[in-house]
Amino acid sequence: MASLVQPVDWTALTPVLIPAALAVAVLVADLFLPAERKPLLGWVTAAGLAAAALTVIPLRDGHRTTFCQPGTGGCSYAADHFTLVIQVLVLGGALLTALLSIGTLERMPAGEYWFLLLSSAAGAALLPASRDLATLIVALEVTTLPAFALVGLRRDDRLSSEAALKFFLTSVTATAVSLLGISFVYAATGTLQLNAVAAGLTHTPDQLHTLARAGVALTLVGFAFKLAVAPFQFWVPDTYAGAPLPVAAYLSVVGKAAGFSGLILVTVVAFRPYSHVWGPAIGVLAALTMTVGNVGALRQRPHVPRGAVRLLAWSSIGQAGYLLVPLAAAASADDPAHEIGTTVAYALMYAVVNLGAFAVVALVERTAPHSRLTDYRGLYAARPAAALALAFFLLCLAGLPPGVIGLFAKVAVFSSAVGAQHGWLAVIMAVNVVIALVYYLRWTALLFTAAPERADAVATPAGAVAVRTPAGLALAVALTAVAGVALSGAPQLILRYAQGALL
Numbered sequence: 091m092a093s094l095v096q097p098v099d100w101t102a103l104t105p106v107l108i109p110a111a112l113a114v115a116v117l118v119a120d121l122f123l124p125a126e127r128k129p130l131l132g133w134v135t136a137a138g139l140a141a142a143a144l145t146v147i148p149l150r151d152g153h154r155t156t157f158c159q160p161g162t163g164g165c166s167y168a169a170d171h172f173t174l175v176i177q178v179l180v181l182g183g184a185l186l187t188a189l190l191s192i193g194t195l196e197r198m199p200a201g202e203y204w205f206l207l208l209s210s211a212a213g214a215a216l217l218p219a220s221r222d223l224a225t226l227i228v229a230l231e232v233t234t235l236p237a238f239a240l241v242g243l244r245r246d247d248r249l250s251s252e253a254a255l256k257f258f259l260t261s262v263t264a265t266a267v268s269l270l271g272i273s274f275v276y277a278a279t280g281t282l283q284l285n286a287v288a289a290g291l292t293h294t295p296d297q298l299h300t301l302a303r304a305g306v307a308l309t310l311v312g313f314a315f316k317l318a319v320a321p322f323q324f325w326v327p328d329t330y331a332g333a334p335l336p337v338a339a340y341l342s343v344v345g346k347a348a349g350f351s352g353l354i355l356v357t358v359v360a361f362r363p364y365s366h367v368w369g370p371a372i373g374v375l376a377a378l379t380m381t382v383g384n385v386g387a388l389r390q391r392p393h394v395p396r397g398a399v400r401l402l403a404w405s406s407i408g409q410a411g412y413l414l415v416p417l418a419a420a421a422s423a424d425d426p427a428h429e430i431g432t433t434v435a436y437a438l439m440y441a442v443v444n445l446g447a448f449a450v451v452a453l454v455e456r457t458a459p460h461s462r463l464t465d466y467r468g469l470y471a472a473r474p475a476a477a478l479a480l481a482f483f484l485l486c487l488a489g490l491p492p493g494v495i496g497l498f499a500k501v502a503v504f505s506s507a508v509g510a511q512h513g514w515l516a517v518i519m520a521v522n523v524v525i526a527l528v529y530y531l532r533w534t535a536l537l538f539t540a541a542p543e544r545a546d547a548v549a550t551p552a553g554a555v556a557v558r559t560p561a562g563l564a565l566a567v568a569l570t571a572v573a574g575v576a577l578s579g580a581p582q583l584i585l586r587y588a589q590g591a592l593l
Contacts, residue, residue, distance in 0.1 A: 099156040102149060102169040105177045106215045108142035109184070113208035120201025128200045132192035132562065135204045136185055139211060143181040146174050155221075164283040166225045167216075175434055175588055176218035176351045179441055183344040184211035186445045186566050190336040190452055193560025198243045198334065206243070207340070210236040214344050218351035223272045223282040223360065226352055227265070230316065233348050234261050237341060241333040253332025260315060260325040268312025274305025275360075284360040291363040306361050310368060313356070317349045319375050319414070320382040323407045327386070330403035331396045335455060338399055339448035342406040343441045350413055350437060357417065358426055369421020372414055377518045380411025384525040392463040392536075398451045401463065401529065402444070405487065408526060409440055415503050415519060419510030429510070432502045435588035439499045439577060443486040446570030450480040452563055469537045477537040479571045486574055488530035489523060495574060498581035 100107070116131050123131070149169045158165035188207065195203055213232025220226035238261060242254025276282055278298040279290025294302050313319075318326045330338040357368055387404035390397055416433040420426035451461070453476050458465040470477035486493030489500040500523060507516040577584055 097156075099154055099169075101145075102154040102156050102167065102219075104145040105142050105149075105181060106212050106219070108138055108145065109181070109208045109215065110212040112138040113205050113212065116208065117201055117205040120199075120205075129192070131200055131204050132188060132195075135208060136188040136192070136562070138208070139181055139185040139188055142211075142215070143178055143185065146178055146181075149174055159283075164222070164281075164286055166222050166283075167219050168221050169219060172351075172354075172430075172434070173219040175438070176347060177215045179347045179434075179438055180214040180218075180344045181211060183340065183347065183441050183445060184208075184214070186449070186570065187336050187340040187344070189562040189566040189569075190339060190445075190449055191334075192562030194334075194336065194452065194456075194563070203240065203243060206236040206240050210234075210240070210340075211344065214348040217348045218355070220352075220355065221284050223275065223284070223287070223356070226284075226355060227268060227272060230268075230348070230352055231265060233345065234265075234316070237337070237345060240337045240340070241329060243337075244334060249332040250334070251332075253329045256325045257329045260322075264312045264315030264322075266312075267308050267315065271305045271308025271310075271312060274301050274308065276305075278302035278305060284355060287360040288362045291361065303364070303367070306364050306368065309356060309361075310353075310371070313349065313353045314375065317346065317353065317410055318407055319410060320379040320407065323379065323382060326407055327400050327403045330406075331400050335399065335448065335452045338403070339445055339452075342402065342448070343445055346406065346410065346413075347437050347441065350433065354417065354430055354433065358420055358430060365421040369418055372421070373418035373512060373515050376411045376414035376418055377515055378411070379414060380408050380519065380522045383408030383411060384522045384529075387529045388525055390463070390529065395460040395462060397463040398454070398461055398466065398533075401533065402447060402451070405526070405529075406444065408522065409444070409487075411522070412500065412503050412519065413437060413440075415512075415515060416506040418515065419506045419512055422510050429506050431585070431588045432506045435585045436499045436503055438584055438588060439495050439581070440487075442570055442573045442577065443483045443493070443496065446567065446574060447480060447483040447487070449563060449566040449570060450476050450483065453559060453567065456559065456563075463533060463536065466533065466536045467539050471540070476567070479567055481534050481537055482571065482574060484530045484534045486578070488527050490527070490530075492578060493574070494578035495581050498585070502585060 116135060120128065120131060152171040152174060154169040155165035155167060157167045184207065210233050213229050217226065217229035217233060220229050238254050238257040241257050242251050244250040275287060278294050278301045279287050281287055281290055291302055315322045361368060383404050387401050387408065390401045394400065413433055413436055416429040420429035423429055454465060455461050482493060486496035489496040504516055504519060507519065
């Protein structure tokens with residue numbers, strides 16, 4: 091009889107354990123620290139997230155597993171190359187979010203904020219390592235539940251509360267649909283282990299085929315809600331606009347990366363035998379999502395409050411459509427490593443420049459709260475470095491030089507569609523890239539347009555010289571700009587690194 095006592099590989103778990111343990115420590119420390127010392131909690135959080143990301147280095151051989159079932163070979167946690175790449179992405183994104191947040195929490199309880207951020211980051215780090223459906227759905231909820239609490243943490247802000255409620259209701263619906271789908275899959279296969287589910291779906295009895303297909307469909311619909319894939323994207327613009335700006339940045343990068351890692355695991359690993367069904371469906375969703383996102387961004391008006399955040403929200407929906415393209419191509423590939431690596435590489439490149447754009451928006455909102463797009467007019471005259479950084483990030487998102495990183499990412503995604511004989515999807519993507527050029531270039535042009543003379547100039551970016559920039563915010567802008575320039579110089583390195591990222 092196999093022993094029920096199993097050794098635990100604590101080294102493999104360190105990227106998850108450090109933010110989880112630090113979350114509890116920060117919450118307890120908040121009870122005892124005087125008010126003037128509480129800003130230290132932000133720097134402790136940032137240091138802890140950096141340490142958690144660095145613990146990936148000893149795991150780079152990518153062959154560690156733990157929480158395994160005796161006699162079956164199935165494990166619930168795997169620290170393989172795919173896991174490590176996503177963990178670096180989510181922990182790095184959480185670190186930059188922490189830097190964005192330091193010095194900007196005047197209207198929020200600091201202890202609760204850092205506790206929730208670290209808890210969500212721990213769930214996001216656990217999700218790509220999950221190798222059974224139960225662990226995966228728990229990790230997804232640990233990522234999401236603290237996130238909608240973060241959205242509504244400004245208790246005196248009605249818009250924030252409404253955004254949190256909309257996010258919460260959407261999340262609950264998505265979870266309910268996913269759990270129903272997983273229960274159907276379990277009924278049809280008798281297992282929750284991802285590899286065993288794939289084997290079970292291959293040999294499903296005829297009388298259970300309908301149940302299995304319904305389970306697969308419901309599980310994917312639940313993930314579509316979480317990832318704001320069209321037509322389930324309705325909650326994103328209002329949630330981003332109502333959330334504290336660092337939280338909106340976190341949702342656009344870390345939340346999206348964690349959700350996509352879960353989607354990759356359930357499709358490419360667990361539901362691989364049904365690739366002929368989910369592949370075309372994801373292709374259609376990719377086309378619909380990128381079109382809805384880019385058209386929504388194109389329709390943003392320059393005088394709408396928080397217009398910059400709303401534009402980035404719609405842009406993130408469009409970017410989600412691009413991320414789905416290689417996943418649709420992976421369905422028809424004999425070995426989907428290249429396609430999944432392309433999705434992961436695109437996510438890494440997108441994370442850097444999108445967080446950079448949010449960082450500059452946070453900088454502008456220091457002097458123009460709830461800033462409109464018109465508040466960016468003449469930013470170059472007032473803050474040349476910030477304007478140049480934002481212009482670079484927007485050109486990266488558009489895929490134009492000198493933002494080579496964005497161009498390279500889009501070409502890689504386009505090539506995956508063409509290589510998989512999805513010419514129709516490549517055409518739709520090309521049209522959407524052109525649409526996106528309009529609103530990215532329109533915003534970029536505003537930065538270098540002379541600002542009109544205004545009586546209330548103190549509220550515009552031109553008055554920013556009198557406002558002290560928090561060190562964390564300045565560091566976040568600098569780090570993302572340096573990373574973006576470095577990756578634009580050698581974009582192929584990140585693609586080669588990510589393309590080994592398949593299970």
